[in-house]
Amino acid sequence: VGWVADVSAELGETGRLEAFSDGVFSIAITLLVLEIKVPQPTQSGEPLAAALWRQWPAFAGYVLSFVTIGIMWASHHKMFMLIRKSDHNFRMLNVLCLMFVSFLPYPTALVAQYLREPAGRKTAVEIYAATFLAIALIWYGAWRYAIRDGRLLGEHVEAARVDALSRQYAVGPAAYAIGFALSFVSPAACLVWLGILALFYALPERRSTRV
Amino acid sequence: VGWVADVSAELGETGRLEAFSDGVFSIAITLLVLEIKVPQPTQSGEPLAAALWRQWPAFAGYVLSFVTIGIMWASHHKMFMLIRKSDHNFRMLNVLCLMFVSFLPYPTALVAQYLREPAGRKTAVEIYAATFLAIALIWYGAWRYAIRDGRLLGEHVEAARVDALSRQYAVGPAAYAIGFALSFVSPAACLVWLGILALFYALPERRSTRV
Amino acid sequence: VGWVADVSAELGETGRLEAFSDGVFSIAITLLVLEIKVPQPTQSGEPLAAALWRQWPAFAGYVLSFVTIGIMWASHHKMFMLIRKSDHNFRMLNVLCLMFVSFLPYPTALVAQYLREPAGRKTAVEIYAATFLAIALIWYGAWRYAIRDGRLLGEHVEAARVDALSRQYAVGPAAYAIGFALSFVSPAACLVWLGILALFYALPERRSTRV
Amino acid sequence: VGWVADVSAELGETGRLEAFSDGVFSIAITLLVLEIKVPQPTQSGEPLAAALWRQWPAFAGYVLSFVTIGIMWASHHKMFMLIRKSDHNFRMLNVLCLMFVSFLPYPTALVAQYLREPAGRKTAVEIYAATFLAIALIWYGAWRYAIRDGRLLGEHVEAARVDALSRQYAVGPAAYAIGFALSFVSPAACLVWLGILALFYALPERRSTRV
Numbered sequence: 032v033g034w035v036a037d038v039s040a041e042l043g044e045t046g047r048l049e050a051f052s053d054g055v056f057s058i059a060i061t062l063l064v065l066e067i068k069v070p071q072p073t074q075s076g077e078p079l080a081a082a083l084w085r086q087w088p089a090f091a092g093y094v095l096s097f098v099t100i101g102i103m104w105a106s107h108h109k110m111f112m113l114i115r116k117s118d119h120n121f122r123m124l125n126v127l128c129l130m131f132v133s134f135l136p137y138p139t140a141l142v143a144q145y146l147r148e149p150a151g152r153k154t155a156v157e158i159y160a161a162t163f164l165a166i167a168l169i170w171y172g173a174w175r176y177a178i179r180d181g182r183l184l185g186e187h188v189e190a191a192r193v194d195a196l197s198r199q200y201a202v203g204p205a206a207y208a209i210g211f212a213l214s215f216v217s218p219a220a221c222l223v224w225l226g227i228l229a230l231f232y233a234l235p236e237r238r239s240t241r242v
Numbered sequence: 243v244g245w246v247a248d249v250s251a252e253l254g255e256t257g258r259l260e261a262f263s264d265g266v267f268s269i270a271i272t273l274l275v276l277e278i279k280v281p282q283p284t285q286s287g288e289p290l291a292a293a294l295w296r297q298w299p300a301f302a303g304y305v306l307s308f309v310t311i312g313i314m315w316a317s318h319h320k321m322f323m324l325i326r327k328s329d330h331n332f333r334m335l336n337v338l339c340l341m342f343v344s345f346l347p348y349p350t351a352l353v354a355q356y357l358r359e360p361a362g363r364k365t366a367v368e369i370y371a372a373t374f375l376a377i378a379l380i381w382y383g384a385w386r387y388a389i390r391d392g393r394l395l396g397e398h399v400e401a402a403r404v405d406a407l408s409r410q411y412a413v414g415p416a417a418y419a420i421g422f423a424l425s426f427v428s429p430a431a432c433l434v435w436l437g438i439l440a441l442f443y444a445l446p447e448r449r450s451t452r453v
Numbered sequence: 454v455g456w457v458a459d460v461s462a463e464l465g466e467t468g469r470l471e472a473f474s475d476g477v478f479s480i481a482i483t484l485l486v487l488e489i490k491v492p493q494p495t496q497s498g499e500p501l502a503a504a505l506w507r508q509w510p511a512f513a514g515y516v517l518s519f520v521t522i523g524i525m526w527a528s529h530h531k532m533f534m535l536i537r538k539s540d541h542n543f544r545m546l547n548v549l550c551l552m553f554v555s556f557l558p559y560p561t562a563l564v565a566q567y568l569r570e571p572a573g574r575k576t577a578v579e580i581y582a583a584t585f586l587a588i589a590l591i592w593y594g595a596w597r598y599a600i601r602d603g604r605l606l607g608e609h610v611e612a613a614r615v616d617a618l619s620r621q622y623a624v625g626p627a628a629y630a631i632g633f634a635l636s637f638v639s640p641a642a643c644l645v646w647l648g649i650l651a652l653f654y655a656l657p658e659r660r661s662t663r664v
Numbered sequence: 665v666g667w668v669a670d671v672s673a674e675l676g677e678t679g680r681l682e683a684f685s686d687g688v689f690s691i692a693i694t695l696l697v698l699e700i701k702v703p704q705p706t707q708s709g710e711p712l713a714a715a716l717w718r719q720w721p722a723f724a725g726y727v728l729s730f731v732t733i734g735i736m737w738a739s740h741h742k743m744f745m746l747i748r749k750s751d752h753n754f755r756m757l758n759v760l761c762l763m764f765v766s767f768l769p770y771p772t773a774l775v776a777q778y779l780r781e782p783a784g785r786k787t788a789v790e791i792y793a794a795t796f797l798a799i800a801l802i803w804y805g806a807w808r809y810a811i812r813d814g815r816l817l818g819e820h821v822e823a824a825r826v827d828a829l830s831r832q833y834a835v836g837p838a839a840y841a842i843g844f845a846l847s848f849v850s851p852a853a854c855l856v857w858l859g860i861l862a863l864f865y866a867l868p869e870r871r872s873t874r875v
Contacts, residue, residue, distance in 0.1 A: 047260060047319050049680060054268025057687030058480075061695060061766040062272065069773045072781050079784030083791075094763070101759030105752070108680050119316070123444050126312035130305070133272040140280045148283050151290030158294075233756050258471060258530050265479030269691075273483060330527070334655050337523035341516070344483040351491045359494050362501030369505075469682060469741050476690030484694065541738070545866050548734030552727070555694040562702045570705050573712030580716075 048117050048125060049107075056104040059133040063093050063100075066140035088146035095226055096139040102232040103132065103166065106200075113193060114177050115185035124173040131166045138162050146218075156218035160211040163225065167203040174200050259328050259336060260318075267315040270344040274304050274311075277351035299357035306437055307350040313443040314343065314377065317411075324404060325388050326396035335384040342377045349373050357429075367429035371422040374436065378414035385411050470539050470547060471529075478526040481555040485515050485522075488562040510568035517648055518561040522554065524654040525588065528622075535615060536599050537607035546595040553588045560584050568640075578640035582633040585647065589625040596622050681750050681758060682740075689737040692766040696726050696733075699773035721779035728859055729772040735865040736765065736799065739833075746826060747810050748818035757806040764799045771795050779851075789851035793844040796858065800836035807833050 067089045070082040117125075138159040145151035177183040178193055206228055214221040278300045281293040328336075349370040356362035388394040389404055417439050424432040489511045492504040539547075560581040567573035599605040600615055628650050636643040700722045703715040750758075771792040778784035810816040811826055839861055846854040 047264060047322075050261065050683065051264050051268055051315060051319075053680060053684050053687055054264055055272055057684050058269055058272040058691055059275075060762075061688055061691040062276065064692075064767055064770050065276070065695065065698070067770050069770070069777050072778070072784065076783070079778060079787040083787070093767070097763045097766075098759065101756070101763070104684060105755050105759070108684075108755075111680075120446050122316050122319075123312070126309070126316070126444075129271075130308045130312070133308075134275055134304070137275050137278050137280070144280050145283070145290060150287070151283065154290040154294070233759075235753050258475060258533075261472065262475050262479050262526060262530075265475055266483055269480055269483040270486075273487065276487070331657050333527050333530075334523070337520070337527070337655075340482075341519045341523070344519075345486055345515070348486050348489050348491070355491050356494070356501060361498070362494065365501040365505070469686060469744075472683065473686050473690055473737055473741075476686055477694055480691055480694040481697075484698065487698070542868050544738050544741075545734070548731070548738070548866075551693075552730045552734070555730075556697055556726070559697050559700050559702070566702050567705070567712060572709070573705065576712040576716070 045111055045115060045117050048122060049111050052107055052125060052129060053104070055129045055133050056100060056107070059135055060097055060100045060104075062136045063096050063139060066136055066143060067093060086143075089143035091222075092139045092143040092146075095222070095229060096135055098229045098233055099163065099225070100132065100135060102229060103170075106170075106232075109196065110174060110177075113185060113188050113196065114183045115188075116183045118183065121173060121177055121183060124169060124176060128166060128169040128173060131162055131169065134162060142222075152218050153214070156221050157211075157214040160207070160214040160221050160225065164204070164207040164211045167207040171200050171204050256322055256326060256328050259333060260322050263318055263336060263340060264315070266340045266344050267311060267318070270346055271308055271311045271315075273347045274307050274350060277347055277354060278304060296358075297354075300354035302433075303350045303354040303357075306433070306440060307346055309440045309444055310374065310436070311343065311346060313440060314381075317381075317443075320407065321385060321388075324396060324399050324407065325394045326399075327394045329394065332384060332388055332394060335380060335387060339377060339380040339384060342373055342380065345373060353433075363429050364425070367432050368422070368425040371418070371425040371432050371436065375415070375418040375422045378418040382411050382415050467533055467537060467539050470544060471533055474529055474547060474551060475526070477551045477555050478522060478529070481557055482519055482522045482526075484558045485518050485561060488558055488565060489515060508565075511565035513644075514561045514565040514568075517644070517651060518557055520651045520655055521585065521647070522557060524651060525554065525592075528592075528654075531618065532596060532599075535607060535610050535618065536605045537610075538605045540605065543595060543599055543605060546591060546598060550588060550591040550595060553584055553591065557584060564644075574640050575636070578643050579633070579636040582629070582636040582643050582647065586626070586629040586633045589629040593622050593626050678744055678748055678750050681755060682744055685740060685758060685762060686737070688762045688766050689733060689740070692768055693730055693733045693737075695769045696729050696772060699769055699776060700726060719776075722776035724855075725772045725776040725779075728855070728862060729768055731862045731866055732796065732858070733765065733768060735862060736803075739803075739865075742829065743807060743810075746818060746821050746829065747816045748821075749816045751816065754806060754810055754816055757802060757809060761799060761802040761806060764795055764802065768795060775855075785851050786847070789854050790844070790847040793840070793847040793854050793858065797837070797840040797844045800840040804833050804837050 067086065070079070070086065073082070138155070141155040142159045145155035174197070178197065181188075184193065210221055210224050210228070213224050278297065281290070281297065284293070349366070352366040353370045356366035385408070389408065392399075395404065421432055421435050421439070424435050489508065492501070492508065495504070560577070563577040564581050567577035596619070600619065603610075606615065632643055632646050632650070635646050700719065703712070703719065705712075706715070771788070774788040775792050778788035807830070811830065814821075817826065843854055843857050843861070846857050
């Protein structure tokens with residue numbers, strides 16, 4: 032008795048967790064565009080093209096944040112090919128992680144607004160880099176929690192695939208910690224570094240690291 | 243004749259109800275960030291960090307509302323491990339509940355705006371606490387409706403699990419009624435209490451109450 | 454050859470159509486809250502409660518639009534218990550219908566803004582009622598298209614259930630046409646009528662009309 | 665060992681890719697309405713109807729962008745009736761494509777704002793047309809990537825269906841390249857052309873091109 036409901040509940044669990052996460056990822060990624068404001072027509076007769084050109088930090092921020100969230104989503108997707116169960120703690124770690132993901136439109140707007148203001152630039156980029164670092168850390172913590180003793184893994188998951196993903200995920204916190212450190216030295220270097228990371232993760236995978 | 247369609251319709255029912263609810267939860271939770279406004283550069287040369295510091299009620303409101311909606315989602319998810327059917331009335335109760343969930347960005351912005359204004363602070367916190375209370379009450383009503391005579395429960399659901407969840411859900415209206423009452427006495431005490439509730443629900447569950 | 458792919462494509466078809474529609478319904482319903490603006494603190498020392506009280510058309514519009522979209526979603530859900538296939542034309546009718554559903558936040562904001570302005574009130578309510586009428590008409594057209602010769606119905610759907618839903622859906626265009634006509638006579642009467650319709654659809658169904 | 669997990673992971677893959685894409689499509693399409701601003705009551709006593717009438721570029725832009733995104737979604741849906749697997753590169757191409765889809769509310773607002781300003785009109789329409797062209801190009805690239813050697817196609821997909829879709833998708837880049845070229849000659853001609861394309865794709869399909 033109860034067996035059927037239990038099994039299907041168990042199976043259904045990551046389904047809704049994935050659906051909810053997909054929802055937050057896709058909304059956060061789509062809200063980014065709302066932070067790019069249409070320039071108002073000016074009296075001075077400045078051409079629209081020039082006004083748009085001055086907006087380049089907003090466009091650059093859109094691209095960097097969009098690609099980064101897209102990569103996180105793809106990574107989340109990979110994680111759930113191996114994770115097949117969920118429990119209360121894992122769901123809460125996931126909610127915590129999504130809290131920083133859906134916060135991203137704010138630091139993105141901050142960077143877009145202050146990148147050309149010498150006064151606030153550094154603070155804005157620090158907060159932007161800190162948000163990425165927070166996501167990487169919570170993500171890695173959630174993964175470690177899930178694989179301890181195979182707690183939330185599927186039945187027939189090979190240890191080699193888990194280890195490969197563990198190695199890959201361990202890079203994240205280190206890479207974004209470097210980005211965060213760079214933000215205190217040079218905002219420009221920090222953003223270039225974050226861009227390189229996004230490119231690195233987005234580029235075609237070598238076969239050996241493919242999961 | 244019609245049996246196949248009926249059964250699959252029955253099975254499909256909570257699927258779409260859950261998908262629609264997941265949509266509303268994930269959007270409401272992600273819209274919260276839109277209420278945090280990027281501070282405009284000032285003439286006075288105030289550092290950006292100071293301007294952001296003054297925004298702390300917006301950040302605190304973001305965290306409190308995000309975690310609370312996240313907990314509600316997790317709770318909704320638990321509920322639908324036991325509920326396997328839906329009918330018109332239950333769907334309408336669900337829509338009513340979601341109406342207050344997706345209203346949350348407004349009272350959150352209200353608290354963020356008025357927390358440092360002695361004049362409006364109390365009214366803002368009262369409305370914030372009232373929204374939480376409304377959600378808890380409708381939620382509990384929907385659950386009682388669903389389990390009466392096992393109306394919408396799955397086939398093989400154990401009575402013990404239903405009772406455990408009933409006990410857990412009965413705490414919500416009482417806890418948020420205390421929060422609402424506190425908002426009339428002291429806005430600060432009310433917010434602390436709502437924070438404690440969020441932490442309490444988010445913390446690891448003891449084994450005995452796990453569902 | 455190709456049989457397996459065809460069948461699963463056929464089955465998958467309404468799945469994605471429903472998922473996309475659920476997305477639009479849940480986002481449109483959640484965006485409504487963004488149209489309620491937090492009142493700015495005033496110099497005149499007006500209490501916040503009074504400022505909120507003056508906002509009542511925004512709150513009333515939120516409730517009316519939210520409940521109406523919720524009912525449409527529930528109705529869409531019912532429709533797809535019987536409809537099991539989709540084709541290009543039906544998908545395009547669905548996109549057309551969703552175009553007016555996701556437009557709703559705009560006329561809702563229009564009514565909220567102009568309900569207390571004698572000059573624009575009538576125009577605002579006319580547009581609000583026209584949007585509801587357009588949805589009801591396209592909806593009914595899509596349903597007629599889907600059931601002609603059982604084109605998109607599931608395999609074992611009983612004719613009686615289709616007829617019951619046809620009768621129910623035929624009421625919509627008539628009811629919202631009355632609402633649209635009323636908006637030219639009296640904006641207040643129109644809104645009361647739209648409220649009655651929402652209540653009527655949201656209230657518990659009598660057994661005889663249940664689908 | 666690992667076989668069950670691998671197969672279900674493989675099957676699950678396009679499921680989440682489709683869910684994430686559906687999310688972005690449905691959010692981008694619904695955010696369009698936020699770019700239509702409610703006109704403020706004026707002192708001059710201009711009737712609301714006249715103020716709304718002056719907003720016609722915003723309404724036209726809403727309709728054109730909504731229908732175009734709706735068609736893209738329907739097309740994405742068709743594509744995934746044949747594509748049954750995904751890999752890292754395909755997911756990244758998909759994220760790139762969605763980056764331009766979810767950018768659409770911005771050029772739509774740009775056109776709505778500048779269509780009646782002789783100075784900025786051409787620039788605004790150029791950016792609008794360029795966004796559509798970018799989507800069509802990435803889309804076509806993703807499709808070519810997916811079908812090379814049947815890489816990501818389902819098991820029993822008929823070559824004739826793949827070829828039919830290839831022919832259909834090849835039209836997109838050419839058609840939108842014409843639109844982009846037209847935007848440099850005449851913004852009006854460009855928008856009429858984009859409208860014709862939307863109508864052409866939305867109209868009932870002839871049986872021979874149906875997939």
